[in-house]
Amino acid sequence: xxxxxxxxxxxxxxxxxxxxxxxxxxxxxxxxxxxxxxxxxxxxxxxxxxxxxxxxxxxxxxxxxxxxxxxxxxxxxxxxxxxxxxxxxxxxxxxxxxxxxxxxxxxxxxxxxxxxxxxxxxxxxxxxxxxxxxxxxxxxxxxxxxxxxxxxxxxxxxxxxxxxxxxxxxxxxxxxxxxxxxxxxxxxxxxxxxxxxxxxxxxxxxxxxxxxxxxxxxxxxxxxxxxxxxxxxxxxxxxxxxxxxxxxxxxxxxxxxxxxxxxxxxxxxxxxxxxxxxxxxxxxxxxxxxxxxxxxxxxxxxxxxxxxxxxxxxxxxxxxxxxxxxxxxxxxxxxxxxxxxxxxxxxxxxxxxxxxxx
Amino acid sequence: xxxxxxxxxxxxxxxxxxxxxxxxxxxxxxxxxxxxxxxxxxxxxxxxxxxxxxxxxxxxxxxxxxxxxxxxxxxxxxxxxxxxxxxxxxxxxxxxxxxxxxxxxxxxxxxxxxxxxxxxxxxxxxxxxxxxxxxxxxxxxxxxxxxxxxxxxxxxxxxxxxxxxxxxxxxxxxxxxxxxxxxxxxxxxxxxxxxxxxxxxxxxxxxxxxxxxxxxxxxxxxxxxxxxxxxxxxxxxxxxxxxxxxxxxxxxxxxxxxxxxxxxxxxxxxxxxxxxxxxxxxxxxxxxxxxxxxxxxxxxxxxxxxxxxxxxxxxxxxxxxxxxxxxxxxxxxxxxxxxxxxxx
Ligand SMILES: [Zn+2]
Numbered sequence: 002x003x004x005x006x007x008x009x010x011x012x013x014x015x016x017x018x019x020x021x022x023x024x025x026x027x028x029x030x031x032x033x034x035x036x037x038x039x040x041x042x043x044x045x046x047x048x049x050x051x052x053x054x055x056x057x058x059x060x061x062x063x064x065x066x067x068x069x070x071x072x073x074x075x076x077x078x079x080x081x082x083x084x085x086x087x088x089x090x091x092x093x094x095x096x097x098x099x100x101x102x103x104x105x106x107x108x109x110x111x112x113x114x115x116x117x118x119x120x121x122x123x124x125x126x127x128x129x130x131x132x133x134x135x136x137x138x139x140x141x142x143x144x145x146x147x148x149x150x151x152x153x154x155x156x157x158x159x160x161x162x163x164x165x166x167x168x169x170x171x172x173x174x175x176x177x178x179x180x181x182x183x184x185x186x187x188x189x190x191x192x193x194x195x196x197x198x199x200x201x202x203x204x205x206x207x208x209x210x211x212x213x214x215x216x217x218x219x220x221x222x223x224x225x226x227x228x229x230x231x232x233x234x235x236x237x238x239x240x241x242x243x244x245x246x247x248x249x250x251x252x253x254x255x256x257x258x259x260x261x262x263x264x265x266x267x268x269x270x271x272x273x274x275x276x277x278x279x280x281x282x283x284x285x286x287x288x289x290x291x292x293x294x295x296x297x298x299x300x301x302x303x304x305x306x307x308x309x310x311x312x313x314x315x316x317x318x319x320x321x322x323x324x325x326x327x328x329x330x331x332x333x334x335x336x337x338x339x340x341x342x343x344x345x346x347x348x349x350x351x352x353x354x355x356x357x358x359x
Numbered sequence: 360x361x362x363x364x365x366x367x368x369x370x371x372x373x374x375x376x377x378x379x380x381x382x383x384x385x386x387x388x389x390x391x392x393x394x395x396x397x398x399x400x401x402x403x404x405x406x407x408x409x410x411x412x413x414x415x416x417x418x419x420x421x422x423x424x425x426x427x428x429x430x431x432x433x434x435x436x437x438x439x440x441x442x443x444x445x446x447x448x449x450x451x452x453x454x455x456x457x458x459x460x461x462x463x464x465x466x467x468x469x470x471x472x473x474x475x476x477x478x479x480x481x482x483x484x485x486x487x488x489x490x491x492x493x494x495x496x497x498x499x500x501x502x503x504x505x506x507x508x509x510x511x512x513x514x515x516x517x518x519x520x521x522x523x524x525x526x527x528x529x530x531x532x533x534x535x536x537x538x539x540x541x542x543x544x545x546x547x548x549x550x551x552x553x554x555x556x557x558x559x560x561x562x563x564x565x566x567x568x569x570x571x572x573x574x575x576x577x578x579x580x581x582x583x584x585x586x587x588x589x590x591x592x593x594x595x596x597x598x599x600x601x602x603x604x605x606x607x608x609x610x611x612x613x614x615x616x617x618x619x620x621x622x623x624x625x626x627x628x629x630x631x632x633x634x635x636x637x638x639x640x641x642x643x644x645x646x647x648x649x650x651x652x653x654x655x656x657x658x659x660x661x662x663x664x665x666x667x668x669x670x671x672x673x674x675x676x677x678x679x680x681x682x683x684x685x686x687x688x689x690x691x692x693x694x695x696x697x698x699x700x701x702x703x
Contacts, residue, residue, distance in 0.1 A: 020400055021400050023400075023403060024400055025403055026402065026403050026404060026405045026408070028402055029402055029404065029405070029438060030439050030441045031400075031441075032402055032442065033439070033441050033444070035399075039400045042400065063399075066397065067396040067397060067398055070394070070395060085394045086442070086444070087419070087444045088392060088416075089390035089391070089393055090390060090393040091393065100447075101444040101447060102444070147443070152482065152485070153443070153479075153482050189556075190556055190597070190601035196512070197516060198523075199516075199557050199561055199562070200516045201516075201549065201550055201553040203512065231604075244685070249510075249549055249550070250549040250594050251547045251549045251593060251594050252510065252549070271692075273692070274686075274689045275688070276685050279685060
C-alpha cells in the first residue's frame with residue numbers, strides 16, 4: 002500500500018499545454034478534428050483543476066476566440082467546424098460555408114463543452130441555427146451524420162446530437178423515437194452496443210448508447226431490468242486482470258475504456274462493482290515518463306487518452322489512506338458522466354447554453 | 360488478392376514535385392488556410408501537405424471536377440487519410456467524370472491496408488460498392504485484410520454491412536465456413552464469434568436455415584466443441600449464452616455439458632466414451648473455469664428457492680474469493696441480489 006504511485010498531475014498538465022501550443026507534422030491526421038483535440042487538452046486542465054493557475058487570462062481568451070471562429074453558418078444551419086482546414090480567405094464578409102466546410106456534429110459538441118470550461122457566456126451562439134443544423138443531420142433511420150448530407154453515421158454522432166439538445170434544453174430538433182429505435186438496433190447479444198446495427202459490442206459505443214438513453218427526457222426506464230443486468234455483466238467482465246478495461250471481449254486493456262466502461266457503469270448505478278484500486282493502478286502504469294497518459298503501459302501518450310483517463314479518475318479513486326503520501330494526487334472534483342465534463346462545467350453549460358428563454 | 364504493401368505515405372508529389380511548381384497546375388490559384396484568431400493546437404504542416412491543401416481549396420472554390428482532381432485528392436489522402444472533405448470531393452469527382460470505379464477500388468485495396476484504422480477508407484469503399492453493386496469480390500478482399508489485423512472493427516463492420524445491404528444468398532453461402540477458418544486461427548477472436556451470431560441469428564432466414572430447431576442444435580454443438588478445445592474462452596461462453604437468450608431457451612438445456620467445466624477435478628474415467636452432446640473439458644485444462652462457474656450459478660439462481668440461491672451463492676463466493684477475484688465486488692453484488700429474492 003505504501004508504494005502506490007502518485008499521479009503526475011503537473012506532467013499531464015504540461016503535456017496538454019504543449020499540445021495546445023503546437024503539434025508536430027506527424028499529427029497532421031488531426032487536421033480534420035483539431036477542435037476535439039483542443040477540447041481534450043483544455044478539458045484535461047479543467048479536470049485537473051489547474052486551468053486558472055496554469056494558464057493566463059490571455060491564453061483562455063485566445064482559445065475562446067479560436068473556438069468561436071469555428072462557428073459557421075450556411076444553408077444547413079450553424080455549428081462548429083473542426084478547424085479552418087477547408088477555409089479559404091472569404092470573398093465577401095459573412096460568406097456562407099461551402100459544402101466542404103460545413104459544421105461537424107462531433108466538433109460542435111466539443112466546442113460547446115470547451116466554451117463552458119472557459120466559462121464563456123454563449124452570447125455569440127446561434128441557437129436557431131444550431132437547431133437547424135442538428136435537424137439537418139438526422140437521417141431516415143434515426144441516426145445522425147457527422148456533417149449534413151454525409152452517409153458517415155454511427156452512434157457517436159447520435160450521442161453528440163443528444164448532448165447538444167440536452168445542453169440547449171431543447172429537443173425540438175430531433176425525432177427522439179426514431180433515434181432511440183436506432184440505438185436499440187445497435188444492441189448486441191453480449192449486452193453491449195456496436196457502432197452501427199449488426200456490429201460487435203464495443204465499450205465506447207456502449208457508453209454512447211447508455212449515456213444517450215439517459216440524457217433524453219422520458220418517463221419510462223430506458224432499459225428493461227434484464228437488459229440492464231446483461232449490460233452491467235458485459236461491462237464488468239471487460240475489466241481485465243491488469244485492472245484496466247478492454248473495449249471488446251478478449252481484447253487488451255486500454256486506458257480510454259476505463260472511462261467508457263466506468264462511466265457507463267456509473268450511469269447504470271453500478272459504479273461500486275468496479276475494482277477501483279486495480280483500475281487506478283492500471284492508469285498509474287499508463288503514465289508517460291514525460292507527462293501525458295497513454296492507452297497502455299509503455300505506449301506514447303496523447304490528449305485523448307489523457308483526458309479520458311483523468312475523467313475515469315474523477316469517478317474512481319484508489320481509496321488510499323488520507324495521510325498516504327500519494328493520496329492528494331488522486332483527488333478530483335466530481336464528474337458528470339452523461340455530458341463527460343467536470344460537474345461544475347456541466348452545470349455551467351446547462352445554465353448558459355440555452356440562453357435566456359423568451 | 361490486394362497487394363499487401365507496407366504503408367506508402369509517399370505520394371506522387373515525391374516524383375512530380377510540389378503543385379506550386381508544376382506547369383500543368385499554374386492555372387489554379389492556391390488558397391491558403393484562413394484563420395484570424397490565434398490558433399489553438401496549430402499543426403506544423405509539412406510543405407507538401409500545405410501545398411496540396413492550398414491547391415485543393417483553390418479547386419473547391421472553382422468547383423472543378425476533373426482527372427487531375429483525383430491526383431490532388433489522392434496526394435492529400437495519403438498525407439492525411441482522415442481528411443474527410445478530400446474524400447467527399449474525390450467521390451463527387453469520380454461520379455462527375457464517370458471515372459472507372461474498378462480502378463478506384465484497386466487503389467482502395469492498397470489504401471485500405473495502409474490506413475486500416477481510418478474510418479474514411481471504409482466509408483469511401485461502401486459508397487463505391489453501392490454504385491458498382493458487385494459485392495462478391497469484396498469477401499476475398501476483406502478476408503485478406505483480416506490477415507493483417509484479424510480484429511479490425513472497420514473491416515468486420517464493412518463485411519456485416521456488405522452482407523446485410525446486398526442480402527444475396529450467394530454472398531451468405533460461405534459465411535459459416537469463413538467464421539470457421541477465422542476461429543481455426545484464433546478461437547478467442549470475439550469479432551469472429553460475433554460475426555457468426557450475426558450470420559446465424561440476426562440476418563433473417565435464408566435457404567437451409569429455416570429449420571430453427573436444427574440450426575440451434577448445430578450451433579450448440581459447434582460452440583460446445585469449441586469450448587472443449589479451449590475451456591476458458593469468454594467469447595465462446597458469451598456465444599453459448601447468446602444462442603439460449605435469443606431463442607428463449609433455459610440455461611438448464613446445457614447443464615450436463617457445463618458441470619464438468621465447473622468442477623475442480625477432471626473426471627478421467629469416461630474420457631474414452633466421447634459424448635458428442637457433452638464434449639468434456641480438454642485434458643489438462645485448468646479447472647474449474649470461471650465462465651462455467653458463472654453459468655452454473657445462473658442456472659441455480661433461476662431454479663430459485665432457498666436451495667437454489669444457496670448453491671448459486673456458493674459458486675459466486677468461489678469466484679469472488681478464488682477464481683475471478685478482479686470481479687469480487689460484482690460476485691458479492693450477485694449474492695446480495697439473489698438473497699433478497701428469498702428473504703421476502
Ligand atoms: Zn484507447
